[in-house]
Structure formats: C-alpha cells, structure tokens
Amino acid sequence: MRKNNETVLITGASSGFGLEFVKLFSQDGYNLILVARHQNELERIAEAIRIKHPECFITVIAKDLSQPGSAEALYAEIKEKDLEVDVLINNAGFGTHGLFVATELEKEQKMMHLNILTLVELTKLCLKDMVRRNKGKILQLASTVSFMPVPKMAVYAASKAFVLSFTEALQEELKNTEVTMTALCPGAGDTEFFERANAEDTHIVQDTGLSDPAKVAKDGYDALMKGDKRIVSGTKNKIQAFMSNFVPDSLLAKGMAGMMDEK
Template sequence: MKTWDGATAVVTGASSGIGAAFATALAERHCNLILVARREHRLRKLATDLEHTFGVRARILTADLSIPADVERLVAVLSADDNPIDLLVNNAGFATHGPLVDDDPARMREEIAVNITAVAELTRAILPDMVRRGAGAVVNIASTAAFQPIPFMAVYGATKAFVLSFTEALWGELEGSGVTALAVCPGATDTEFFDVAGEAASVGRRQTAAQVVAKALGELDRRAPRPSVVSGLANAVSARLPRYLPRRTTIRLTRGLVAAK
C-alpha cells in the first residue's frame, strides 16, 4: 500500500460523499490535502478533523466549478503554489434526471461545465508539472453511466462517457512517463448525489463511498495501474453487458431502469 507520505493531493467535490472519503483515506496514508468545494463550512470542518486526526496539512479552496471564473481562479492558485501536486482527484460532479425537453438550459450548461470542462481544465493545468517530474497521478471519477446511453439522464451519461474516454486516452499518452491517469466508474453510491438527481436515478444496490475509494486507491497501488476500473462486481458485469447486446436493446433497457418511478 502506498503511503503518499508527504505528498500533496487536490480533491474536488471534497465536502461530502466520495470526495470526503478520498480525503479521509489519503490523510490516513499521510498525504497533505487541498480540498475544493462550494461549501466552505463543510470543507473547514473536514480539514480541521483530518489535521487533528492524522497530523497532515489540509488547505481549503472554495470554488463553484460551474462558474468559469472560479475555475480560472482555482487554476491560477494551484499553478502558483510552490508545493508540487502529486495527485489530482477530479471528483466534483452532479446529475439531472428527466426528459431533455424539460431540462433547464442553464442547469444543463452547469452540468456540462462541472462534469466535463472543469475536469479537462484542471487536468491540463496540473499535468505538465507531473510530466516534468516524471511522477504523479490523475484520478477522474466517471460512472457506470459512461458505458451506455441513459435516456432521461442523457446529459449526465454523455458527460461521464467523456470522462471515461478522456482519461483512458490520457493513460495512453502518459504510459512510460511515470505519471498515470485512472478513470474510476462507480455505480449507485450512498452519497448526497441522489439528493440532486432524485431517487429515480438510482439503479442497483448502492456501495459506500469508502468502497469506491478503496477500489481506486487499490488500483493506484498496483505496479501498472489500468486505464479504468469499475467499482463493485455487479457494476463491472453490467458495464460489460452492452458490448454483447444490440444498441437499441441496451437503450431500451436503460430507459426502463431510470425512467421516472
């Protein structure tokens, strides 16, 4: 198990759920943290708890990644930091549920901005220094939604397909450089995600955030991490299933699973 002793990790969406679980697991491995989210009070409490419990440094940066100016400011702060970043966890993201014709255009833009644009821009900002040093990792949280179209969650599924493809392509570019890129694909996870997306978006048995993080860090512990991993055996089976079904059948199946209940 890597300790990440003295390393520095940036975790977005760190105020709850998978992001907070990543922060806790990394602090347990003696990793210093830069925690990013919108909710300052939650970030501050988490940072204080981790510093007291594990003796690490935990810095907070508040930002709304749906706002381009906030992303630009975050990039500027991280780029100016004297401490190199050893691990970037692009975890922030959200989903909307319902027919596209009823989607609020502003909300749709925010979903794309957080799930795609911020991921790409933060990765682009932090990656060059990792490559120069020949060390580091980028972990992007995708989803089992990435493996097939999702009617009634069309935008979300498409954004996660982007994250999966983007990250696996980076893995190919970085192979042999000492830097790795890993896409982590959870299924339904017991977090605040469904407070936004709604219960109709939940399919299958939920994992805990800690289980998802353990899968991700376990993969990074490998001598040669793979480009992507699916968290949970049942999720791994369902992610592979669309390869063997006609496309129309796959779309109809997913439509039935996530249609308004």
C-alpha cells in the same frame, strides 16, 4: 507517522466519494488540498482530519467549479500558495434527471462545464507539471453509465462517456512516462447525487442496492496506487459493464429508461 510528503488535490471533497478520498489520503499521510463550494463545510472536515491526523497539512479552497474560469483560478491560487500537486482526484460532478426537452438548459450547461470542461482544464494544468517532473497520478471519475446511453439522464451519461474516452486517450499518450491516469467507474452510489439530481424516487435508487461510497473510493484508491488504467467498482457493475460490449445500444437505452422512471 507520515508515510510520504506528497500533496493530493481533491475536488468535490465535502461529501460522497470525495469525502471518502479525503479519509483515505489523510490516513496515508498525504497533504491535502480540499475543494468544494462551501467554505464552512470544508473547514469542518479539515478540522476533523487535523484532530485525527495532525501531521497532515491541509489547504481549504472554496470554489464553484461549474463556473467559467474557476479551474484556472483554482490552479493560480494553488501556485500562489507555493503548493505542488502530486495527485489529482477529479471527483466533482453532478447530474440532472428528466426528459431532455423538459430539463433546465442552464443547469445542464453548468453540469457540462463541471463534468467536462473543469475536468479537462484541471487535467491540462496539473498534467503539464507532472510530465515535466515525470511523476504523478490522476484519478478521473467516470461511471458505469460511461458505457451506455441513459434516457432521462442523457447529458450526464454523455459527459461521463466523454470522461472515459478522454482518459483512455491520455493513457496512451502517457505510456512512456512515469505519470499514470486511472478511470474509476462506479455504479449508483449511496451519496447525495440522486437527491441533487431530483432522482431519489427512481427505480435505480428504490429497487437496486446502492454502492457504499467508502468501498468505491477504496477501490479507486487502490487502483490509482497500482497505476491501473480502469476500475469498475462492484461485481454487479463489472458484469453490467462487460455485458454492455455485447448488447445493442438501443436495448441498453431501453433498459436504462426503465431504471430512470419514477416508481
């Protein structure tokens, strides 16, 4: 039975945290706008959701959000379909591993576009509508690396620091509205992230317990629904985030450099 008739836009919906968000929102009867790069994968996921939750209206839009103009094109397509975004999950993002002098600039440019520019653009476009209606929720995917410098993932960590700072500034701007914005800060998760970043052999992957994507998404979902400003998922990550307030950045960077070394 449908619990509401609202629509959620989820970017990076085909895997990892994004796929877990798809499951959570469909369980609560939301209509879904699913966005990722590959049409076939999205259609497969949509079909599985329709079988389990036939009451959900699902729109699939295949788009590479690391490309210039992609956010505006996505928003235009949503408007053309006469859809209204009640909840935005800015989940899409990726990283790259290696010394900054050796990594590919083009890949980092695409990463910055996706992790920062697309997130800002989709927030701007959807937030204007939400503020006009005085109703809406946005979840921004930050990270525990938002709190510290990370050698061998320098650009990625900096992009997530941007997301957290950006989100906290907008939370203050939105304080007199009924629109809420939540920053989700997960640690290293058991997703395709490290494989895509060519970091699957690092100490952080091999020697630490990776977070369950379903648990991370549930933490983020619950915080979003309560209107919380920030949620750090996992006890270990909460401690790490708290300690970052007291440990000098130089020591944090040294520690993270060791975690990013290959075994």
